[in-house]
Amino acid sequence: MTYNPISVSELNEYIKNKFDEDEYLANVLVEGEISNCKHHYTGHIYFTLKDENSLIKSIMFKSYTSHLDFVPKDGMKVMVLGSVSVFERDGAYQLYAKAMKQLGKVGDLRVAYEELKSKLEKEGLFKEEHKKKIPIMPQTIGVLTSNTGAVIRDIINVSTRRNPNVHIRLFPVPVQGEGAAQKIANGIEFMNEKELADVLIVARGGGSLEDLWPFNEEIVARAIYNSKIPVISAVGHETDFTISDFVADLRAPTPSAAAELAVPDIAMIRENLLGYQNRFKQALLRKTQLMRLQYEKCMASRAFTQPLQRIHEQYISIDRIVKELEHIITKKLQQEKANAQTLMLKLDALSPLKTLTRGYSIISIDGKAVKSIKQLSKDTEIEVRMHDGNINAKVI
Amino acid sequence: MSQKEEKLNFEETIKQLEEIAKELEKGDLDLDSSVNKFEEGMKLSKKCNDFLENAEKRITVLLKDGNDIKEENFTQEEE
Numbered sequence: 001m002t003y004n005p006i007s008v009s010e011l012n013e014y015i016k017n018k019f020d021e022d023e024y025l026a027n028v029l030v031e032g033e034i035s036n037c038k039h040h041y042t043g044h045i046y047f048t049l050k051d052e053n054s055l056i057k058s059i060m061f062k063s064y065t066s067h068l069d070f071v072p073k074d075g076m077k078v079m080v081l082g083s084v085s086v087f088e089r090d091g092a093y094q095l096y097a098k099a100m101k102q103l104g105k106v107g108d109l110r111v112a113y114e115e116l117k118s119k120l121e122k123e124g125l126f127k128e129e130h131k132k133k134i135p136i137m138p139q140t141i142g143v144l145t146s147n148t149g150a151v152i153r154d155i156i157n158v159s160t161r162r163n164p165n166v167h168i169r170l171f172p173v174p175v176q177g178e179g180a181a182q183k184i185a186n187g188i189e190f191m192n193e194k195e196l197a198d199v200l201i202v203a204r205g206g207g208s209l210e211d212l213w214p215f216n217e218e219i220v221a222r223a224i225y226n227s228k229i230p231v232i233s234a235v236g237h238e239t240d241f242t243i244s245d246f247v248a249d250l251r252a253p254t255p256s257a258a259a260e261l262a263v264p265d266i267a268m269i270r271e272n273l274l275g276y277q278n279r280f281k282q283a284l285l286r287k288t289q290l291m292r293l294q295y296e297k298c299m300a301s302r303a304f305t306q307p308l309q310r311i312h313e314q315y316i317s318i319d320r321i322v323k324e325l326e327h328i329i330t331k332k333l334q335q336e337k338a339n340a341q342t343l344m345l346k347l348d349a350l351s352p353l354k355t356l357t358r359g360y361s362i363i364s365i366d367g368k369a370v371k372s373i374k375q376l377s378k379d380t381e382i383e384v385r386m387h388d389g390n391i392n393a394k395v396i
Numbered sequence: 397m398s399q400k401e402e403k404l405n406f407e408e409t410i411k412q413l414e415e416i417a418k419e420l421e422k423g424d425l426d427l428d429s430s431v432n433k434f435e436e437g438m439k440l441s442k443k444c445n446d447f448l449e450n451a452e453k454r455i456t457v458l459l460k461d462g463n464d465i466k467e468e469n470f471t472q473e474e475e
Contacts, residue, residue, distance in 0.1 A: 137406035139451070147457060147470070156455055165451035170470050171458045190465070196458070266448060273441045276413040280437040283420030287430045290423065 016086035025084040034076045057094040069208035070102045077103040125225045131249045132230040140167045142197025144187045147172035151205045151255045158259035163266040175204040181214035185223035199262050203255040206237040215242040234258035356387035404447045
């Protein structure tokens with residue numbers, strides 16, 4: 001009888017092949033708690049993934065660790081995507097992690113986020129009436145973000161494109177990790193205290209909830225709320241809503257959009273100014289045209305074109321009135337003359353003198369006419385008036 | 397920060413420009429007042445223009461210098 005043993009290496013190779021043929025093991029999603037976590041100097045992470053009853057040795061190579069949005073530590077609950085294979089040297093199967101997401105912590109963050117959000121909302125920090133207006137022509141744009149990376153570059157690019165003469169004042173702050181929130185809050189306070197900007201942009205690029213966390217902290221929310229300088233919040237991507245976004249005076253979906261909201265398009269402002277100047281000119285022109293029209297209308301009136309006509313007209317009416325007066329007076333005179341003549345004729349007819357010419361006499365005593373012989377007696381001295389003279393006589 | 401002192405209230409000035417334009421366009425001012433308003437408007441708009449012209453591009457960064465903060469021109473570090 002001949003034995004035909006295989007080597008340990010061959011055995012392990014065989015087992016490894018069995019593992020690697022299995023499609024399910026090539027792409028497995030597993031949940032567990034990290035323990036025995038070692039960050040090797042080569043950049044790989046060695047750890048054990050376990051639950052209450054069981055464990056599996058795990059490794060994440062350096063090429064994958066750069067995509068992690070957290071630092072794996074013992075006790076963390078995680079979800080790991082990877083493949084299970086055999087490390088032939090040790091004859092051990094292990095989980096080769098390609099991606100890892102933190103479970104418990106993210107859950108906790110969600111809860112903290114919702115709690116803070118409703119607390120600040122109740123306090124009225126998000127209320128529209130507290131929102132300050134973004135100035136239309138800010139002289140200095142204060143930016144709080146990291147001094148490296150795409151965010152500040154995007155903000156500078158967009159800002160200078162809209163206004164080549166813009167003044168951007170960057171206050172560099174860490175935008176993630178421990179202590180970032182405090183530094184962001186201090187930065188906002190500092191800019192306010194020294195009045196270093198007309199508008200503030202608080203910005204950060206996209207990232208996981210944990211990355212964006214400083215912008216979900218109360219200290220940052222309060223600093224934004226207390227800022228006298230209007231604050232534009234631009235944190236994460238368009239779909240990320242942080243507490244900072246809610247409390248800020250304006251939320252921009254991205255840092256580039258924040259720059260667009262903060263920096264006025266200088267060409268448009270120039271055009272506006274020109275528009276006003278044109279309106280002023282037009283209005284004044286219209287005014288002078290109107291005045292000219294009024295002047296011309298005035299000058300066209302007869303008072304100015306034929307100034308003597310009215311005087312002539314007046315002359316004519318004066319003449320007419322004078323003539324009328326003359327006429328009236330002449331008529332009156334004639335009438336009076338006629339009246340006088342009739343009266344004179346009447347008078348003439350009645351005059352006693354006329355009777356005297358016919359041979360009558362008037363006897364009078366002491367100038368009084370004697371109308372009866374009873375007035376006369378012997379020796380009464382009388383006066384006899386005849387048409388050609390008077391004579392005294394005595395009754396015999 | 398000498399610019400701060402002669403800071404122009406751009407917003408307020410634009411508001412004034414709008415008011416002047418409306419008043420002028422109504423046309424019921426007498427000629428003297430119209431001319432005065434016109435001159436005021438042109439002066440204000442010129443002031444705004446000068447403000448835009450005279451602004452100079454500055455990208456600065458505030459850096460901690462001990463307990464002080466100093467301001468320097470900002471040049472982005474290469475990543």
